[in-house]
Amino acid sequence: MTEETKGIECQKTVYRVQGFTCAGCAATFEKNVRHLKGVVDAKVNFGASKVTVFGEATIKDLEKAGAFESLKVIPENDQEGFAEKKEPFVLKYLNVITAALLVLLGYVSQSIYGEGHVLSVLLFVASIVIGGFSLFKVGFKNLLRLQFDMKTLMTVAVIGAAIIGEWTEGAIVVILFAISEALERFSMDKARQSIRSLMDIAPKEALIRRDGQEMMIKVDEIEVGDIMIVKPGQKIAMDGVVRKGHSAVNQAAITGESVPVEKSVDDDIFAGTLNEEGLLEVEVTKRVNDTTIAKIIHLVEEAQGERAPSQAFVDKFAKYYTPAIMVVAALVAIVPPLLFQASWEVWVYQGLAVLVVGCPCALVISTPVAIVTAIGNAAKNGILVKGGVYLEEAGALKAIAFDKTGTLTKGKPVVTDFTRYQDQTGEKELLSIIAALEYxxxxxxxSAIMTKAEQEKIPYMDIAVEEFSSITGKGIKGIVDQTEFYIGSPFLFNELMNGDLPSKVEEDVRTLQEQGKTAMIVGTSSEVLAIIAVADEVRETSQEVIKKLHDLGIKKTIMLTGDNKRTAKAIGEHVGVTDVQAELMPEDKLEYIKRLRSEYGNVAMVGDGVNDAPALAASTVGIAMGGAGTDTALETADVALMGDDLTKLPYTVKLSRKALNIIKQNITFSLGIKLVALLLVIPGWLTLWIAILADMGATLLVTLNGLRLLRVKDK
Incomplete structure (x- = not known):
């Protein structure tokens, strides 16, 4: 909302829009909606073809505001969407085809009767009127309001061409502009298709069991708690929890995982995924608008509407650029005839050509098409990028910090070693006491110790523990069978034994820590009974991911952990990070990220989106693991790796860099081709058709260049 409307409480409604032909038209529509009675503010998302209205407005009013483009508007959550009109190609572009045929007949007439013949002129005039009717309708209105956009410039150029008798070139300008507009619309539709395909992956109805009866129900009528029956080969319509059955589910649409995931009772299921094998009975846990896929679509559409820094620059530049072109065109048309007695006809024509070549459409579309395409492609590969600004910043990263637990490691600790020093207590008996205390x-x-006891079928839950207490930061203690047991760090036992910890125990602890394991001593206040070592297994992919990031030119990779230095160093060396920071509290991680930013500028933090929230927020780009089903990760992070898959990180950096390069190429090219065409004015070589070809060619090339981002694969 604007500064004036921030404090005003008002209704917010989102609508889908059909019919945008260009970014300039979207800006005009936004302005028109803001002027509607009852509307406090409005924001158009060109990338997602949506408008957010703050205040009250009917669909009829909104369509009236978009009448200049014949825009159609529907509520955001309309399940049916826009009715697809399958028009034959000839009917869809009848005006352009007719106009082109009339130009062709005009040329034939010219070759027979010579230039300037009344029949030829009439054919060219008819071509201009038929091919440019929609253009002139908007252009004249803009002219009266002194709004100088692409259509205004074109309208002035064609009127000027008619005044000086250049009917042929006026007609060609109209046709080429119509073709350019059609191509631009097709290109943006292609870029938006990645999101439409996401919308279509979840079924619109599901088989539900209610009151003992099975029935097909539309998804917006399904309630939380309903039992959904999913047969093999069917797509899952709603988020839920498996209550009965076992199957392999393909989650590629949500998480980007290529391998199906085993699902059984109490496992989470996501809408839009595919049940491949068994029959599942699923209890619905979310309404249709709250499902993971619905959230992803919403966040991606919002992201596509966010202006990246380069787009903000382009928008600001275009605001001053268009009036400047009008002034330059006027000077080109007037100065040579007035000061140098040059031909008015020649230089007015040159001025009109400057108007046409100066159209900023290629420049305006150069960034949005790349942003929309890249964010859509990332979403299809299980990566949620929450805005163009993060896409650009991910492409400029110099350093990446990783949380250890759950990021570089699996986050599921396991018992790796159990060494006893006394024989009076049996191994199973001692393990049951340890598990009872840890319980x-x-x-x-x-949890790792309890899992170990359960695997070995050692009972522990019924063991009586008296006077249990936690010794902050050091360990735990409790009385079992009148003996007080302690489990904790070497520091705890050094204190208990007055610094007289056996050298063999110290050596064993050091060895385990150097192997990347966390060693806990078990004993009484006077003797050590055992050491139990636990390790959080390193992900199989971590080493490969770090290597790929270094190959991509990331200068520094840092592992941040609260674990002890020896364990952290062992894991850090194993995965190949350039630096390890251990024994950190959450506030230490935050300070370290701030220090990295001051040293490297663009820094990413990769964590789980919950424990690492402060560090994620302080980094340039916060990247959360396992976004699917994790609301915190979706909401707090700038980028979410939906499948808890670290291998997506190098792909994210690669895609972001590619997008950044394409945006720079597009801006440079669209400005460069304008400059070259304008220089043709000096020798008087610039013609209207060269001007429109330069403009159309630039628009087409920057759009096709942006669409190359669809081809960036996750390898």
Whole structure:
């Protein structure tokens, strides 16, 4: 919302729009909607073809505001969408085809009767009127309002061509402009298709069991708690939890994972995924507008509407550029005849050509087409980029910091070693005591010890533990069978034993830590009974990912962890990061990210989106692991790797860099070709048809260049 409307409480409604032909037209529509009665503010998202209205307006009013483009408007959540009109090619472009035929007949007439013959002129005039009717309708209105956009410039140029008798070139300008507009619309539709394909992957209805009866129900009528029956080979319509059955589910549409995932009772299921094998009964947990796929679509569409820094520059530049071109064109037309007695006809014609070549359409579309395409392509590969600004910044990264647990490692610790030093307590008995104590603990590694006991079928839950307490930052203690047991760090036992920890124990602890394991000592206040070592397994892909990032030119990769230095160093060396920072508290991670930003500028932080929220927020680009089904990751991160798959990170950097390069190429090319064409004015070589070809060619080339981002693959 604008500064004036920020404090005003008003209704916010989002609509889908059909019929935008260019970014300039979207800006005009936004301005028209803002002037509607009852509307406080409006924001048009050209990339996603949506308008957000703050205040009250009917669909009829909105379509009236977009009448200059014959825009159609529907509510955002309309399940049916726009009715697809399958018009034959000839009917769809009848005006352009008719205009082109009339030009052809005009040339035939000229060759028979000579230039300037009344029949030839009439044929060219008819071509201009038929081919340029929609152009002139908008152009004249803009002219009266002194709004100088692409259509205004074209209208002035064609009127000028008619005044000086250049009917042939006027007709060619109209036809080439109509073709250019059609190509631009087709290109943006192609770029938006990546999001439309996401919208279509979830079925519009599902088989639901209610009150003992099975029935097909539309998704917007399905309630939380309904039981959804999904047969093999069917797509899943709603998010939910498996209550019965076992199957392999293809989640590629959501997470980008190519391998199907095994699903059984109590596992989460996402709308839009494909049930490949067994029959599943799923309890619906979210309404249709709250499903993971709905959130992804919404966030991607919002992201496509966010202006990247380069787009903000282009928009600001175009604002001053268009009036400047009008002034330059006027000077080209007037100065030579007035000061140098040159031909009025020649230089007015040159001025009109400057108007045409000066159209900023190629420049205006250069950034949005690349942003929309790249963000859509990323979403299809299981990567959610939440705006053009993050896309650009990810392409300029110099350093990437990683949280250890759950990012470089699997986040699921396992017991790796269990060494006893005393024989009076049996191995199983001692393990049951350790598990009983850890069962009452909140320590993250406790689950690994309990899992170990369960795997070996050692009972622990019924063991009586008295006076259990946690020793902050050091360990736990409790009384079992009148003996007080301690489990904790070497620091705890050094204190208990007054610095007299056996050298063999110290050596074993050091060895385990150097292997990247967390060693916990078990004993009483006077003796050490055992060491139990737990390790968080490193992801198989971490080493390969770090190598790929270094190959891409990322100068610094840092692992940040609260773990001890020896363990952290062992894992850091194994995965290949350039630096390791250990024994950090959350606030230490935040300070380290700030330090990295001051040193390297563009820094990313990769974490789980929950524990690392401060560091994610402080980085240039916050990247969260496992966005699918994790609301916190979707909301807090700038980029979410939906499938909890670290291998998507190098692809994200590669795609972002490609997008950044294409945006720079497009801006340079669209400005460069204008400059070259304008220089042709000096020797008087610039013609109207060269001007329109330069403009159309530039628009087409920057659009096709942007669409190359669809071909960037995740390898």
């Amino acid at each position: 009452r603990s909140q320590h993250p590694l406790a």
